[in-house]
Amino acid sequence: MRGLDGKLNGVRVHRLKDKYGTRGLPTAELELEDMRGTLIGNLGRGVPSIASILNITRIYSALGGITGLRRSLALAKEYAKKRVAFNKPLRDLPLHIVTLAELELTLRATTQLFFYEVQLLGRTECTALGVKGQEHDATMLRFVTPVVKAYSAKAAVHAIGEAMEALGGQVREVVLGAIWKHIYDGYMEDVGIARQLRDAQVNTIWEGTTNVLALDVLRVLRETKCGVLAVFKETVHQKLQPAAAHPTLHTAAAHVRTALDDIESYIYSIRHQEVMEAGARGLTFAVARALAGALLVEHAAWAAEAGEPGAEVDVAVAERWCAGGKLIEGLVVREPESIAQDVAMVYGSDAKL
Ligand SMILES: Cc1cc2nc3c(=O)[nH]c(=O)nc-3n(C[C@H](O)[C@H](O)[C@H](O)COP(=O)(O)OP(=O)(O)OC[C@H]3O[C@@H](n4cnc5c(N)ncnc54)[C@H](O)[C@@H]3O)c2cc1C
Incomplete structure (x- = not known):
């Protein structure tokens, strides 16, 4: 400088x-x-030279959204214990608790994705080329980096918005311990969720927008001639193995396996580049959800095995995350006719792509 x-x-x-x-x-x-x-690499090879930095900045970006969500949700949880509405604290109202539980699920899933990616980064940085497992980790890191960044950034913005809503919008007095204290509610700057929301929004843009990251996922598939898919499947199946000893996790694990099959069939069913591109975001999110499902199952199996306090909640989280076709929501083949309809919807019936 x-x-x-x-x-x-x-x-x-x-x-x-x-x-x-x-x-x-x-x-x-x-x-x-x-x-x-000062030239630090070969001329004309700038992007490949900084590619490893892109992994790191995308990991940071994913974390930015997740930490914003964690902080905002902590505030929403605390507020729900104090604020009385309809003669009860919010935390005793079923609809409110369901809303907070959805945010908790998102937080746990994205946190699992993040730490898995950090683990991959650490291992690839510390393992020499050619050492067993190095190539596998490097392939997974390349594949999941855009996936985790795109999914976490997007999910965090939505969830932080929900957390803001969970604090309402009126300045009111709430009892904290024995002291009366003013709490300035969600939409106001004082609480800090507004700042979290603004700061989280950029993670959907810098280090690659959601769509650009989704196209990056397609690039990895193309460059590896879909070989990365086999590595991904093997990894997910490994993560699900410990669930075999825990009947309460069998259904969740089965949902993840089905999602893997659906993702694979989806990829191999598409022949046109534009159809593949149009569905790239849905594919990216399905990969993220399936991987998060496997990680939550693995974690719950470990917690149950180790007799961790709250292990039954970890099992419930895994079950809930994987249930009811949610993992592959949005994994839709967008045929050329459907894309043509989209163009017409956006720009009028005479418009063409
Ligand atoms: C606060 C801030 C700080 C930044 N700091 C840096 C920095 O330090 N260094 C740096 O290099 N950059 C930085 N950026 C730039 C940032 O990385 C880019 O803005 C971002 O990658 C998006 O690129 P773009 O602005 O060219 O958007 P565009 O490419 O114009 O994208 C516009 C929209 O089109 C979509 N889109 C684009 N191409 C496609 C496609 N092929 N298919 C489908 N959809 C597509 C995108 O998803 C996006 O929604 C910063 C940006 C911000 C907001």
Whole structure:
């Protein structure tokens, strides 16, 4: 950024951007002219050279949304214990508790995805090329990085919005311990959920938008001639193995296996590039949900095995996440006629792609 003389190294700052969120991290428009640099890779191979950084920044981006959700949900849970509506604390109202439980499911699933990815990153960084398992981990890391980032970022924005709603919108007094204290509700800046929501939104854009990441998933499939699918399936089946000893997890594990088969059939059933592209987002999310399902099952089996407190809740979480066809929701073959209809819906009946 600066030369040895302390002066800016060919950088002209046009302006700081007026951003919707992430205001704690200023973004500027810069112009680089006659900047001195050092070549750190081969000329013309810039993108491959920074590819490993993309893994890391996408992992950070996924985490940004998940932590925002965790914080917002913690506030919503606490508020529900204190706020009385319809003569009961919110936490005793079935509809409210169902709403919070959905957010908890999203938090647990995305957290599992995130830590699985971090585990892969750690192993690939610490294992030499050619060592057993290295290639498998590297392939999975390449495949799941866009999947986890796209899914977590999107899910977090929706869930943080729900958490905001769970605090309502009126300033009111709530008893905290023996003290009366003002709580400024969800929509107001004071509580901080508004900031979480704004900050989370950018994760759906930077480091690749949802659609661009979904196309990246297709690229991995293409580059590996779908070989990555076999690695993915093997990984998921391994994660489901411990469930065999726990009958309460059999149904959840069966749902994940069915989802894997559906994902595979979906991919092999498509012949046209535009159909594949049109369904890329649905495919990406189905892969994310199926993987999260397997990780939740694996975790629940471990918790039950280890006699962890709350293991029965972990089992319920796995069951709930995997139930009722939810894993492959949105995995729809979008035939050319359907895409043509979409064009007409968006731009009018004369419009063509
Ligand atoms: C706050 C902030 C900070 C940033 N910081 C950096 C930074 O430090 N370094 C950096 O390099 N970049 C940075 N970016 C840029 C960011 O990575 C890009 O804005 C982002 O990748 C989207 O690209 P784009 O803006 O060109 O959008 P566009 O490519 O114009 O995309 C517009 C829309 O079209 C969709 N779209 C595009 N192509 C396709 C396709 N083939 N099929 C289907 N849909 C498609 C996208 O999903 C998106 O919804 C930053 C962005 C923001 C908001």
